[in-house]
Amino acid sequence: MVGLTKKLLIADNLATLVDPVFSDPTQYQSRDLWLAMFCYGGQIYCDFSGYTDMAIAIARMMGFDFSANFASPYLATSLSDFWRRWHISLSTWLRDYLYIPLGGSRFGRLLTARNLMLTMLLGGLWHGASWTFVIWGAIHGAALVVTNQFRRISATAAYPAPQSPIRQIAKSPNDPILTTLRASVSPWLRTFVCWSSTLLLVHLAWVFFRCQPMTLPGGLEPEPTSAALARAVYFVTHLFMPANVADPAWLMNKVPMVMLLALLLALHLYEDWIRRGRPRLRLPAPVAGIGYATWIAALVLFSPENASPFIYFQF
Secondary structure, three states: OHHHHHHHHHHHHHHHHHHHHHHOHHHOOHHHHHHHHHHHHHHHHHHHHHHHHHHHHHHHHOOOOOOOOOOOHHHOOOHHHHHHHOOHHHHHHHHHHHHOOOOOOOOOHHHHHHHHHHHHHHHHHHHOOOHHHHHHHHHHHHHHHHHHHHHHHHHHHHOOOOOOHHHHHHOOOOOHHHHHHHHHOOHHHHHHHHHHHHHHHHHHHHHHHHOOOOOOOOOOOOOOHHHHHHHHHHHHHOOOOOOOOOOHHHHOOHHHHHHHHHHHHHHHHHHHHHHOOOOOOOOOHHHHHHHHHHHHHHHHHHOOOOOOOOHHHHO
16 A cells, blocks of 8 residues: 555656656756756655565565565665665665675775776666766765765774874874864754755756656657756756746646655655554554545545556666
């Protein structure tokens, strides 16, 4: 039921609103591009995680126990944390059969950075032979390299190796400057900054993932990859540039888009609650029956007439 809700109620409704913006971003303002970017992130998550939820549940009915493939990825506070939560079957395969055989993190910082970049570039190419997929993988690879290096620097600052007495005092965890800096930044604020920056980076990369060559009308050949790349570059650059164009009809759909994103956030928090082993909500049978009936009615009433194909079926 949760997987069906993700697919029909959220992903397919977001698709009808997001597709026109990505088809021609030149017709929309920067604030519209921001909303469409985050809505596509919600669409691809609900489409793919909804598919895997249904597959896992149907397999469980037949006696097969499959592992979870998503773990509330948009609550991640770093890019490495995101890849531990997103498409877990693919990310573990990339780790076990590409990253580790290449050397992993065993041979120094430079080779570790190389291995991360190669793994993510090949992960992008796995989705298709397109420059936009390569750039998507390059963005994730470069960000993983930077965050990995930053983590090393932070660890060194907190727990320095034995050095000369003067440098050891300067880098001591009891150093008053470091202590003051850590005390002045709330853990909640640090978590929020890490979460929001990760969310922004992931969604900026989704723009390149989404902008693929479109099939031209009349059965003609798809447009060249360069056109899709130009559309993605325009989309990202004009997120920060004001524009004087807007589609009034599309603007009327902003409220349902925000409501669908709010529903997605609620599902994310619920799944994270269950994943942490917290107690499930128990309702009396009549209340639960009314709730399920309302749930099914909402799926029937608010799902699009034509369901969209699953996004990941094309890979």
